[in-house]
Amino acid sequence: MSKDCEAIQQTLSLYLDGELTGHRLRDLQGHLDRCQNCQTVVQDYSRIGQLLREEVDLAVERIDLVALHEKTRERLAIRLRRTAPTSAGLRQRRKAELWVVKRARAYAWQLTWALGFGIAVAVFWFGPRVWESRDQSRSSASGGMIQEQLGRAIRDTASVRFGALQASHRHQEQLGRLIRDHSHLSRTQTPVSGGSDDLATGEIQEQLGLLIRDHNRSQWIMDQQSGQLQEKLGRLIQDQAVNRSNSP
Amino acid sequence: MDYSDEELVRLSQQGDLEAFGRLVERYQKKVTAVAYGLIHDAEEAQDLAQESFIRAYNAIKTFRGTARFYTWIYRITVNLCMDHFRKQAIEKVQVSAEPADDPDPPTPDTVATRRETCLAVREAIKSLPYDQRTVIILREIEGLSYKEIARVVGISIGTVMSRLFYARRRLRELLKHHLKGEGRE
Numbered sequence: 001m002s003k004d005c006e007a008i009q010q011t012l013s014l015y016l017d018g019e020l021t022g023h024r025l026r027d028l029q030g031h032l033d034r035c036q037n038c039q040t041v042v043q044d045y046s047r048i049g050q051l052l053r054e055e056v057d058l059a060v061e062r063i064d065l066v067a068l069h070e071k072t073r074e075r076l077a078i079r080l081r082r083t084a085p086t087s088a089g090l091r092q093r094r095k096a097e098l099w100v101v102k103r104a105r106a107y108a109w110q111l112t113w114a115l116g117f118g119i120a121v122a123v124f125w126f127g128p129r130v131w132e133s134r135d136q137s138r139s140s141a142s143g144g145m146i147q148e149q150l151g152r153a154i155r156d157t158a159s160v161r162f163g164a165l166q167a168s169h170r171h172q173e174q175l176g177r178l179i180r181d182h183s184h185l186s187r188t189q190t191p192v193s194g195g196s197d198d199l200a201t202g203e204i205q206e207q208l209g210l211l212i213r214d215h216n217r218s219q220w221i222m223d224q225q226s227g228q229l230q231e232k233l234g235r236l237i238q239d240q241a242v243n244r245s246n247s248p
Numbered sequence: 249m250d251y252s253d254e255e256l257v258r259l260s261q262q263g264d265l266e267a268f269g270r271l272v273e274r275y276q277k278k279v280t281a282v283a284y285g286l287i288h289d290a291e292e293a294q295d296l297a298q299e300s301f302i303r304a305y306n307a308i309k310t311f312r313g314t315a316r317f318y319t320w321i322y323r324i325t326v327n328l329c330m331d332h333f334r335k336q337a338i339e340k341v342q343v344s345a346e347p348a349d350d351p352d353p354p355t356p357d358t359v360a361t362r363r364e365t366c367l368a369v370r371e372a373i374k375s376l377p378y379d380q381r382t383v384i385i386l387r388e389i390e391g392l393s394y395k396e397i398a399r400v401v402g403i404s405i406g407t408v409m410s411r412l413f414y415a416r417r418r419l420r421e422l423l424k425h426h427l428k429g430e431g432r433e
Contacts, residue, residue, distance in 0.1 A: 013413040017387065019394060041420070044427050048369075048419045049388040051426075052285070055369045056389050059290050060281045068280065072272050072298045076265060076305055 004031065005038050012038060016045050146243060150236040157229040164222035171215040178208050253317040260308045268308065272301050275318055278390060279325050285385035286329040286378075288370050296332060300325040315399055322390065323400045326382055333378050365426045372422040380415035383408055 008031060014020050015028050032039050182204045251259070251270065259267035279300055284293035303324050304311075311320055373381060382401055386392045392400065394408045401408070420427070 009417070010409065010413045013416055014409060017394070017412070019409075044420045045416045047427055048416060048423060051365060051369045051423070052373065052384070052388045055366045055373075056281050056285045056385075058366060059284050059288075059293075060277060063280060063290055063294055065277055065280070068294050068297065069269075069273055069276055071294075072276070072301050073265075073269055075298055075302055076268070076272075079302060079306070 005035060008038065009041070012041050013045060016042055016049075146236055146240045150233065150240065153229055153233045153236060157226060157233065160222060160225045160229060164218065164226075167218045167222070168215065171211055171218070174211050175208065175215075178204050178211065182208075254313060257308065257311060257313065257317055260305065261311070268301075268305050271317065275321055276301070278318065279321055281389050282322055282325050282385060283329055285373070285389050286326070286381060287332060288374050292332065296325065296328050300328055303328070316396075319392070319396050319400050322386065322392070323402075326386075326400060330378060330382075365423075368423055368426050372419050375422065376415055376418060380411050380418070383411040384415040384419070387412055 008028060011020065011024070011028055015025070015032075020028060032042065185204070251267070253271065253274075256267045256271050256274075260271065276297060280293055280297040283296040283300070284290060287293050287296065300321060304321050307324075311317070373384070376384070379401075383397055386397045386400060394405045394412075397408045398405045403411075
């Protein structure tokens with residue numbers, strides 16, 4: 001086999017099948033005119049096709065095609081009977097479909113009613129509670145303010161009382177000192193030195209009187225302030241009590 | 249009235265079993281030939297042909313008419329035969345009888361020679377790989393064009409060309425004694 005023949009081997013198959021056109025066909029025909037070997041290949045390919053057809057035809061001719069057709073039709077009919085509904089079956093199917101549609105509609109209505117009812121119950125049941133809780137939160141806010149004021153008032157009262165106690169303590173301390181001085185003077189008093197001692201006793205008594213006046217005044221102021229604070233405290237406590245009674 | 253394939257397909261798509269029966273009648277022989285060419289068992293070929301038509305009827309509504317009906321039914325048949333071939337390959341080890349390698353030449357008796365040639369052709373085609381067997385059967389038995397073969401098998405035209413060439417070359421090798429005996433006596 002020449003190199004040319006080797007190169008055109010695949011083209012021989014195309015030539016045989018009539019797939020070559022134009023210059024490729026002309027070139028090959030030119031080659032075939034000269035090359036006996038390639039002509040033989042084409043003849044062999046052609047003969048192979050013929051043998052194949054003969055072999056298959058021989059086998060197919062032995063098959064009873066009418067019987068085969070009948071069998072195919074039977075199998076198709078069986079398949080159809082399995083899948084396609086008969087008229088009675090069709091009626092039954094439609095009836096079933098209608099029943100399904102009706103049930104679906106009924107369920108849809110029931111669902112709608114149930115939803116509506118549920119919403120209504122939720123509104124009537126939870127609505128007031130929600131409202132109350134909002135009020136409660138509001139009143140708790142005002143209660144908080146009152147308690148804050150109350151705390152402040154109590155703190156003020158305690159501070160006033162503490163101031164008063166400090167003043168009272170100071171006064172008592174001065175009073176004790178004066179009484180001590182006075183008793184010391186009384187023990188050391190003699191008839192000879194009566195004039196100067198009388199003067200000292202008078203001063204002490206005068207200071208004592210001033211001290212008692214101061215004490216009484218600071219006591220009065222403290223009482224006044226304490227009264228005002230207690231009044232304020234009472235008012236706040238009353239407000240809180242009112243607030244509590246309003247809230248549930 | 250002689251309906252075209254397209255009309256029969258349209259009627260079949262509407263559920264007309266009679267119309268599909270006409271299609272079966274029209275293509276039954278060809279489909280059986282393809283199945284036989286691929287399987288080389290007459291009984292199996294009949295079953296596969298029936299199954300191909302049943303599958304075609306089941307899927308007839310999906311057939312859009314972009315291809316011809318026969319290329320579609322051949323495709324179904326080729327795929328079914330392919331499944332069958334694979335199943336067989338698993339079930340038994342194929343004995344590749346190669347009568348072409350038989351050193352004894354054919355007997356001079358014409359009938360006997362023909363019978364032997366038939367047997368040799370059958371064995372030769374059976375020894376081909378399935379993809380080559382498919383293209384040569386569709387080309388030689390059904391006379392499909394390269395384009396149609398490509399569509400049926402789902403390959404490119406170039407692949408059809410090369411598979412056909414290799415199939416022919418192999419068959420020529422296997423059947424060389426018979427070709428010599430018949431053609432070039």
